[in-house]
Amino acid sequence: MLDSPFDAPPTNGAQRRHVMDRTGGAQAGSGHPDAVGFRPLYRQVYDTLLKRLADAVWQPGQILPSEGQLAAELGVSQGTVRKALDALTADSLLVRRQGRGTFVADHDDKQSVFRFFKLRPDREGAGMPTSRVVAIAEAAASADERGRLDLVRSARVVRIERLRALDGRLCLIETISVPASLFPGIAQMELPNTLYSLYAIRFGITIATANERLKAVALGAREAGLLEVAAGLPALEVDRIAVDLEDRPVEWRLSICLTQELHYRSVLR
Template identity: 35%
Template sequence: MKGTGSMTDERLPLYQRLRDDMLAKIAAGEWAPGGAIPTEAELTKHYGVAVGTLRKAVDTLVQDGLMKRSQGRGTFVLRPNFESSLFRFFRQVDARGERRIPNGRILARELTSPPSYVADALALAASENVIRLERVRELDGTTVYHEEIWLPAGRFEALMQIDPDDFGNLLYPFYETQCGQLIGSARETLTVETADATLAGVLGIGAGQPVVMIERLAFGYDRTPLEYRRSRGAANTFRYQVDIS
């Protein structure tokens, strides 16, 4: 296959190597989320592959929700909405029973050495630092989640120069505009813990009460780990709901 020097693992099927190269173009900013990718004719010529191979690669990206075909218009790069995914299954409601997404507020920011489990998750070298954000998510002034967020300092250093009050509620678009880092996918794991005195004070519950912890590892479009996050909320505020059809 011609037209790229980034696909070096010849053990992978050709369509998978093609898929990975497409993702690398998005991660590098060559293809922007919301924009159309080149036509099939342009891509088959660029890569020197059959149209069937190209379509199979694009099919996998469409199935993963990273691209969308639009009849008569072409294929577009999608921008996943991860900020709302936390609340897709765990519904937060106000006093009137209306579903709402809590607002985010940064409590603290620091440049620091990562704990070993964070360094492992983000695939960092021993000498690399992280930016640690402490954030709460609130509804009507009441804290419903406490979050710890770790980011590779080398990729997100611009965040150290921005007033925490200016971060806004949606962090992933903020990462993109301020640091040029695009989140393409994420993996979440849910566990149940008990609150220590500090967390209990933040959440307004008793020490030892159960909390739900959602651990998220977010990746760039090229599968580079970009963010490790732990969100904790009182277990009695969670309502798990899945629509099956």
């Protein structure tokens, strides 16, 4: 069993406060939400379950124990567990399946793919994006790669260049850099369409968030040739840093996207 801040079900209020004290929650006698150090109990459960995901206790696609089982193990109410699971689901780390239970998100699922693939056709009904690797190689990290991925001067990276299509039409070219130390052997692998699934299953690295910067650019000659369109067309550059569950930058991805019949879709909450 993993070490948990919820070692045993509390039997009274004093014990509950003791549990919260040990986990960085409200101090004894300081239950007001504005008190310094206060963290709602469901957020403590969230963090405990998040650590299990980071430690690969549960694998992508695996079903979690029931809410009742988790509540009994962690010593909290079933409602508190449900609220934590809802938050993890909202963060796309878990998937609820009606009548079946709660599962660890698998990046091969359409829901998970479109969490990170934001291009959509102007008309409705997009299919799944596909990909084709153009080049892959390991090399010494450039100054830009070291800066973006927080790497030491001697670090090496694996660079992946690939084309992606939506509904059978080429729509973007992307260059991906990952630390070679975190992804040993990836340069020799046959890469799947969804890299984030490979990261989780083969390397135990789950992408939690992605920070993106968008910029309008003109399509260069090389990119235009690969995308089979004219050079100079307007395009969208998406500069992404993907961060894992341990808050480490683990991937730098630069995508050049055609937008003549596509748009970038983002939902703000």
